[in-house]
Amino acid sequence: MAIVHYWLVAMRGGxxxxxxxxxxxxxxxxxxxxxxxxRVSARxxxxxxxxSFIGRMPGARRHYQKYLPLMPIALExxxxxxxxLVISSESGPAKGVITGPDTLHLCYCHSPMRYLWDHYxxxxxxxxxxxxxxxxxxxxRLRQWDVSSASRVDGFIANSSFIARRIxxxxxxxxxxxxxxxAIDSFAPSAQVSDRxxxxxxxxxxxxxxxxxxxxxxxxxxxxxVGDGEMFDQIAARAGPNVExxxxxxxxxxxxxxxxxxxxxxxxxEDFGIVPVEANASGRPVIAFGRGGVTDSIIDGLTxxxxxxxxxMDLIDAIRRFERWQPQFQxxxxxxxxxxxxxxxFARGILDALDHFRxxxxxxxxxxxxxxxxxxxxxxxxxxxxxALHSDLGMHRHSCDDVAAQCx
Numbered sequence: 001m002a003i004v005h006y007w008l009v010a011m012r013g014g015x016x017x018x019x020x021x022x023x024x025x026x027x028x029x030x031x032x033x034x035x036x037x038x039r040v041s042a043r044x045x046x047x048x049x050x051x052s053f054i055g056r057m058p059g060a061r062r063h064y065q066k067y068l069p070l071m072p073i074a075l076e077x078x079x080x081x082x083x084x085l086v087i088s089s090e091s092g093p094a095k096g097v098i099t100g101p102d103t104l105h106l107c108y109c110h111s112p113m114r115y116l117w118d119h120y121x122x123x124x125x126x127x128x129x130x131x132x133x134x135x136x137x138x139x140x141r142l143r144q145w146d147v148s149s150a151s152r153v154d155g156f157i158a159n160s161s162f163i164a165r166r167i168x169x170x171x172x173x174x175x176x177x178x179x180x181x182x183a184i185d186s187f188a189p190s191a192q193v194s195d196r197x198x199x200x201x202x203x204x205x206x207x208x209x210x211x212x213x214x215x216x217x218x219x220x221x222x223x224x225x226v227g228d229g230e231m232f233d234q235i236a237a238r239a240g241p242n243v244e245x246x247x248x249x250x251x252x253x254x255x256x257x258x259x260x261x262x263x264x265x266x267x268x269x270e271d272f273g274i275v276p277v278e279a280n281a282s283g284r285p286v287i288a289f290g291r292g293g294v295t296d297s298i299i300d301g302l303t304x305x306x307x308x309x310x311x312x313m314d315l316i317d318a319i320r321r322f323e324r325w326q327p328q329f330q331x332x333x334x335x336x337x338x339x340x341x342x343x344x345x346f347a348r349g350i351l352d353a354l355d356h357f358r359x360x361x362x363x364x365x366x367x368x369x370x371x372x373x374x375x376x377x378x379x380x381x382x383x384x385x386x387x388a389l390h391s392d393l394g395m396h397r398h399s400c401d402d403v404a405a406q407c408x
Contacts, residue, residue, distance in 0.1 A: 001028040001029070001087070002030075002031055002080055002083045002086045003018060003021050003025070003030050003086075003087050003089065004032070004075075004078070004086060004088040004097055005018050005031070005088075005094055006033060007032055007033050008035045008039075008040050009034055009035075009036045009040075009061060010039050011041055013110065014110050015040060015041070016180070016181065017110070017159075017346075018030070018089055020181045020343055020346055021350070022043060023347075025087075028087075029047075029083075030044070030047040030048060031051075031052070031080075032051060032055075033051065033054040033060075033092075033093070034051065034054055034055045034061055034064040052075065054067050054071060068092075071092070071093040072096055075094070075096040075098075078097055080097055080103070083100075083103055084104065085103070085106075086099050086104070086105045086106070087108060088108070088153070089107075089108050090107050090108070090110065090112070091109075091111050092113060093113070094107075095149055095152070096145065097152070104155075104354075104357060105153050106153070106156075106354070107153045107156050107157065108159070108178070108350075109156055109158050109159065109175065110163070111159075111166060113146065115139075116142055116146055118166070122205070147171060153173070154357060155356070156171075156173050157176050157350070157353050158175040158176070158178075159178070159180050159272045159293070160177060160292070160293035160297075161177055161295070161296050162271065162272075162295065162296070163175070163271050176349075176352075176353050177349075178346060178349030179272060179341050179345065179346065179349070180272055180341075180346060181341070181343040181347075182274050182338070182343075183278075183343070184338045184339060184341060186251075186255070187259070187338075188255075188259065188282065188283070189259055189283025189284075190256070190283070193259075193261070193262065194261065195222055195262050196224055196260075197222070197223040197224070197261060197262050197263055197265050197319075198223070198226070198258065198261035198264050199212045199223065199224070199266075199267070200227060200264070201266075201275060202227050202228065202229045203228060203230070203231040203235055204231060205230075206269075207227070207268040208267040208310055209231055209235050210234075210235070211267050211311065211315055212225065212265050212315065213238060213239060213243065215312045215316045215319060216240070217243065218316060219319060220242050222242050222243075223242065223244070223265075224243075224244045224261070225239070225245045226245075226247075226249055226257070227247070232245070255282070258281075259282040259283065259284065262284075263279075263304075263322060265315070265319075266286055266287065266289065266294060267288075267310065268292070269292040270293050271293050272292075272293035272296070273292065273294045273297060276288060276298050281334075281335060281338035283335050284331070285303060285304050285305070285326070285334060286298050286303065287315070287318050287319060287322050288306055289307060294306075299337055301325075302333055302337070305318055305321055305322045306318070
């Protein structure tokens with residue numbers, strides 16, 4: 001088996017998904033454009049990682065985005081002969097690899113590349129004058145390749161219903177939804193809850209920290225805003241005395257901030273959004289802009305409150321509605337809701353997707369020798385008499401091992 005991820009230069013949501021795919025398929029080879037082992041987890045460093053030629057380009061570890069026009073060629077040069085199963089992890093270019101006719105290629109899509117599609121104008125406006133002039137032609141070609149390479153994928157898995165709709169819009173393909181794994185067991189409710197609101201994210205323009213800050217300043221509401229990024233200095237300078245602004249928290253500090261906040265305020269339109277789930281896992285409600293992946297993870301009127309427009313006044317109105325609604329909030333409902341997004345649910349979803357395409361006949365030689373009632377030694381994966389894949393996932397989140405070995 002092979003896993004293809006766009007670049008491995010930090011630990012964000014996409015890289016956490018790769019970690020859990022490696023837990024499911026520990027013998028998988030890992031392909032990427034650029035690899036910086038100093039900035040990824042020990043689990044990823046343990047894998048066999050192979051870079052495309054992009055990784056050998058000057059300054060690639062820091063300026064990999066500048067090589068975006070070369071990445072389609074780099075993907076097509078990767079040698080994936082001999083692999084039964086390829087899972088591409090797409091948010092940057094990853095799905096465009098060339099696989100054999102008997103290889104199953106699944107794409108786990110965090111999002112079609114935003115800078116090519118719905119966020120294109122925003123990215124173009126934020127670049128220098130030379131890039132603004134070069135982007136229209138270069139990105140036109142990249143969009144053509146992006147759409148054509150979607151036909152190389154046997155099946156798409158989206159990380160939310162929102163991304164499934166994007167996939168249908170951009171690539172004209174259906175997608176199964178498997179939410180990303182959230183470390184819900186790392187968070188727990190607290191008996192002590194403060195009056196302070198919490199905002200946690202990167203302070204980049206589309207995260208809309210400015211909306212949260214203006215709402216907190218106008219209301220005079222005590223708040224903690226946490227996140228680094230190009231807007232940090234601006235946000236810190238404009239913060240009133242009621243707002244504390246921090247670049248980062250240690251993990252124990254973050255756990256405590258979640259568990260003791262009055263509510264998490266979530267202002268961006270995200271592909272999925274792990275932060276609201278972490279807040280619910282801590283027993284706290286969420287006040288969220290009701291667009292994007294958060295509509296999958298938060299239940300309006302039960303584990304949080306939605307608002308309809310990204311404006312300070314709409315957020316202020318939502319906070320006031322929340323304060324009237326807060327006595328009805330039950331922390332145990334939030335914790336129960338967050339349990340839907342744990343690592344075991346992710347593993348089951350991936351196995352169900354494999355089983356779905358296996359039943360559609362997409363696996364070809366990958367499953368041709370699989371007989372009934374077989375079991376991979378010590379790993380808890382079985383094929384029943386009907387050929388369906390099963391795993392003893394309830395025992396341990398790492399118990400589901402190499403499906404490829406089981407079905408070979």
